[in-house]
Amino acid sequence: MTSSIKAPTLEEFRARAALTGLTLTEEDIGHLHKGYVGLLGLMERIPQRWSWAAEPPQVFRADE
Amino acid sequence: MTDLTTGDLTTLSIAEAGRLMARGDLTSTALTQAFLARIETVDPALSSYVTVTADIALNAARQADMEMGGGLRRGPLHGIPVGLKDIYETAGVKTTGHSHLKIDYVPAIDAETVRRLKAGGAVILGKLGTHEFANGAMTPDQPFPPVRNPWNTAYQPGGSSSGSGAAVAAALCMGAMGSDTGGSIRNPAGFCAIAGIKPTYGLVSRCGIFPLSFSLDTAGPMAWTTEDCALMLDVLAGHDPNDQASARAPKVDYGASAQRPIKGMRIALARSWYEDSGAALSPDMAKAMEDAVRVMRDLGATVEDVTLPDIRDYHICGRVIITTEAHAIHRRDVIERPEKFGYTTRRRFQLGAFLSAEQYISALRFRRKLQQDTREAMRGYDLVMTPNQWGGPEIFEDPAPIFHFLGKPSLSMPFNVTGQPAASVCCGFGADGLPLAFQLAGRAFDEASVFAAGSAYERATPWRSHRPTL
Numbered sequence: 424m425t426s427s428i429k430a431p432t433l434e435e436f437r438a439r440a441a442l443t444g445l446t447l448t449e450e451d452i453g454h455l456h457k458g459y460v461g462l463l464g465l466m467e468r469i470p471q472r473w474s475w476a477a478e479p480p481q482v483f484r485a486d487e
Numbered sequence: 488m489t490d491l492t493t494g495d496l497t498t499l500s501i502a503e504a505g506r507l508m509a510r511g512d513l514t515s516t517a518l519t520q521a522f523l524a525r526i527e528t529v530d531p532a533l534s535s536y537v538t539v540t541a542d543i544a545l546n547a548a549r550q551a552d553m554e555m556g557g558g559l560r561r562g563p564l565h566g567i568p569v570g571l572k573d574i575y576e577t578a579g580v581k582t583t584g585h586s587h588l589k590i591d592y593v594p595a596i597d598a599e600t601v602r603r604l605k606a607g608g609a610v611i612l613g614k615l616g617t618h619e620f621a622n623g624a625m626t627p628d629q630p631f632p633p634v635r636n637p638w639n640t641a642y643q644p645g646g647s648s649s650g651s652g653a654a655v656a657a658a659l660c661m662g663a664m665g666s667d668t669g670g671s672i673r674n675p676a677g678f679c680a681i682a683g684i685k686p687t688y689g690l691v692s693r694c695g696i697f698p699l700s701f702s703l704d705t706a707g708p709m710a711w712t713t714e715d716c717a718l719m720l721d722v723l724a725g726h727d728p729n730d731q732a733s734a735r736a737p738k739v740d741y742g743a744s745a746q747r748p749i750k751g752m753r754i755a756l757a758r759s760w761y762e763d764s765g766a767a768l769s770p771d772m773a774k775a776m777e778d779a780v781r782v783m784r785d786l787g788a789t790v791e792d793v794t795l796p797d798i799r800d801y802h803i804c805g806r807v808i809i810t811t812e813a814h815a816i817h818r819r820d821v822i823e824r825p826e827k828f829g830y831t832t833r834r835r836f837q838l839g840a841f842l843s844a845e846q847y848i849s850a851l852r853f854r855r856k857l858q859q860d861t862r863e864a865m866r867g868y869d870l871v872m873t874p875n876q877w878g879g880p881e882i883f884e885d886p887a888p889i890f891h892f893l894g895k896p897s898l899s900m901p902f903n904v905t906g907q908p909a910a911s912v913c914c915g916f917g918a919d920g921l922p923l924a925f926q927l928a929g930r931a932f933d934e935a936s937v938f939a940a941g942s943a944y945e946r947a948t949p950w951r952s953h954r955p956t957l
Contacts, residue, residue, distance in 0.1 A: 451834060
């Protein structure tokens with residue numbers, strides 16, 4: 424499960440944001456931090472352990 | 488010729504107008520003029536159109552009349568006035584995505600879907616408002632005013648195909664094109680009391696439509712009735728070698744499928760999604776849903792509770808994929824021209840920069856698992872039935888949340904994740920007069936069953952005779 428990824432503090436998130444190449448205001452960073460932490464919480468539902476060969480579809484086809 | 492009034496003309500269904508034109512009792516020119524006049528009178532209160540192409544429409548209508556007068560009938564949309572969500576590239580007509588970034592963009596060629604509509608004789612009335620690039624909420628910092636809900640202009644029409652939903656409901660076009668990546672056809676269709684279908688992923692070409700999320704984007708029709716959506720899909724469906732997700736599906740007569748009885752049809756009711764997920768339907772929506780199930784049973788269908796994967800699984804799976812792919816698509820612009828985006832759109836597109844490759848791939852793997860688990864749960868059933876929305880639309884003046892996915896799980900996302908066809912069907916109105924709707928989802932490429940059940944429900948209930956007062 425992706426819960427192993429610890430939610431970053433605002434300071435940690437700010438440091439990471441500096442590496443994204445995005446031009447961000449303090450307000451942007453505050454909103455994005457809140458959104459990312461919320462998304463991370465929801466992502467606990469996505470299994471993290473998969474068979475190493477579990478290949479996702481390259482182009483998703485509903486009729487496959 | 489008939490002596491229909493302008494009001495009568497604009498509330499005809501596509502099927503009815505087609506029959507009248509085939510008999511020579513109605514001209515496309517008269518129909519188009521009626522819609523253009525109504526747009527001029529009514530749309531200032533709704534802002535559903537961002538561009539009206541009156542001259543182009545009238546020329547196309549005269550051409551259709553000439554052809555039909557000469558005995559040429561191109562199909563069910565010949566002479567029918569329709570609108571296009573403003574992410575559909577339209578030759579010689581501004582296609583803005585409701586964004587400052589594309590405010591002067593005039594494509595040289597049509598999207599494949601637009602080409603098919605024109606080849607089928609449809610009359611393009613203009614371009615319709617959308618959430619910016621089919622993703623951001625409508626905010627005051629965008630180039631066009633936000634679209635309002637025709638049932639009550641103090642409410643939002645839903646999105647992202649907002650103009651499409653509002654224009655069809657307000658009788659400002661007979662059908663409209665929308666797009667659906669996480670519910671963007673079904674959401675406004677439900678909140679505007681019209682019909683709309685997200686076709687199976689790969690059935691309708693996306694070539695020439697602004698992308699949001701490559702592996703989830705679908706294009707589809709919205710109209711007043713489910714039968715009209717079927718007639719539109721008859722023209723739209725088909726393989727396109729220029730869309731790498733396009734499927735080679737057998738040709739189906741969708742219009743005919745809308746007349747099929749549903750006696751003996753088996754419907755899986757996804758009750759756990761709306762009763763056991765920690766979120767609750769509004770009392771009006773809960774009652775409307777139970778009533779709709781009863782109607783389906785009265786029509787001869789078997790409706791049984793079936794346990795599908797948890798709705799929150801689909802919700803987050805789809806959201807990670809959309810967030811990541813949308814960032815990849817818009818990355819250059821959010822870096823170089825962030826001020827050109829609306830403030831909500833910009834942040835939704837920026838968020839993907841923080842997701843890792845591993846998180847994205849896990850979501851893709853999870854999607855395949857959910858697709859397989861859903862198919863297994865549906866074994867023995869033709870359709871899945873579930874509410875389209877938790878309750879009524881949001882109030883117009885309330886600011887849209889920047890990250891809307893932090894609220895209740897999306898009831899529409901499951902069928903984007905699985906790729907199945909899913910339609911929104913109006914099932915009444917709340918005590919506040921605002922529309923309610925449920926969804927019907929079929930197996931991949933079985934749009935025919937969706938149309939059969941949706942149309943049967945509409946014929947058995949009075950909701951298609953209610954129109955907003957404007």
